[in-house]
Amino acid sequence: AQKVTQAQTEISVVEKEDVTLDCVYETRDTTYYLFWYKQPPSGELVFLIRRNSFDEQNEISGRYSWNFQKSTSSFNFTITASQVVDSAVYFCALSVGSGGGADGLTFGKGTHLIIQP
Amino acid sequence: EAGVAQSPRYKIIEKRQSVAFWCNPISGHATLYWYQQILGQGPKLLIQFQNNGVVDDSQLPKDRFSAERLKGVDSTLKIQPAKLEDSAVYLCASSLGRWETQYFGPGTRLLVL
Numbered sequence: 001a002q003k004v005t006q007a008q009t010e011i012s013v014v015e016k017e018d019v020t021l022d023c024v025y026e027t028r029d030t031t032y033y034l035f036w037y038k039q040p041p042s043g044e045l046v047f048l049i050r051r052n053s054f055d056e057q058n059e060i061s062g063r064y065s066w067n068f069q070k071s072t073s074s075f076n077f078t079i080t081a082s083q084v085v086d087s088a089v090y091f092c093a094l095s096v097g098s099g100g101g102a103d104g105l106t107f108g109k110g111t112h113l114i115i116q117p
Numbered sequence: 118e119a120g121v122a123q124s125p126r127y128k129i130i131e132k133r134q135s136v137a138f139w140c141n142p143i144s145g146h147a148t149l150y151w152y153q154q155i156l157g158q159g160p161k162l163l164i165q166f167q168n169n170g171v172v173d174d175s176q177l178p179k180d181r182f183s184a185e186r187l188k189g190v191d192s193t194l195k196i197q198p199a200k201l202e203d204s205a206v207y208l209c210a211s212s213l214g215r216w217e218t219q220y221f222g223p224g225t226r227l228l229v230l
Contacts, residue, residue, distance in 0.1 A: 004159075033216075035218070037221075042223075043206065043223060043224050043226075044221060044222070044223045044224065045160070045208065045210075045221035046221075047218055047219075047220060047221075050218050091159050091160075093159070097216075101148075101167070101172075101214060101215020101216050102215050102216050103162075103165070103172075103173060103215075104150050104152075104162035104165045104173060104219075105150075105152075105160070105162065105219060106162075107159030107160050107161070108159055109157075109158055109159050110158075110159050
């Protein structure tokens with residue numbers, strides 16, 4: 001069975017600070033995908049990034065960066081120079097491969113990020 | 118490109134009543150998913166379709182929940198009869214295929230009184 005743990009329930013920082021959201025996953029499958037989604041107060045889940053299990057390269061997109069480490073089963077997300085618009089609930093999710101394709105997502109409980117002006 | 122559409126956006130019903138939700142995926146997306154998100158938790162997969170066939174419904178409470186995807190496009194999720202614990206947001210997502218990224222609709226917020 002798959003599991004995603006986001007130990008930080010809520011994080012509050014002041015605008016312009018850097019912040020890292022932690023994600024630890026568990027799976028016995030060798031082929032899997034990791035995701036981050038953002039859920040603003042409006043409720044819609046917004047896709048941020050997808051990473052497959054064979055690609056451990058870190059990725060940077062503007063103020064966002066992701067650190068994938070298979071050795072520690074972690075896929076952490078860092079926001080640099082945070083802004084008030086970054087306030088949302090962030091979910092880490094895992095999808096594993098099975099016959100013919102990947103399964104549905106297993107989500108963590110989410111981290112509520114509050115950016116104070 | 119239009120996103121995933123869902124309706125209604127909000128629904129309030131009494132327990133033991135029935136309710137149905139509708140989802141229209143992104144055009145051309147073969148895979149469709151229904152998730153249940155209870156307040157304060159991450160979404161939980163209920164059912165996954167590939168075209169009009171069911172791939173995974175292991176977490177769908179089949180005594181009261183049903184879903185179909187006729188013609189491999191739109192999908193409906195039904196609850197009959199509803200219980201108080203069914204109060205949640207029901208999210209529909211779609212992807213080009215089973216290896217592709219899932220994109221989510223705005224959700225239907227259900228309150229069972």
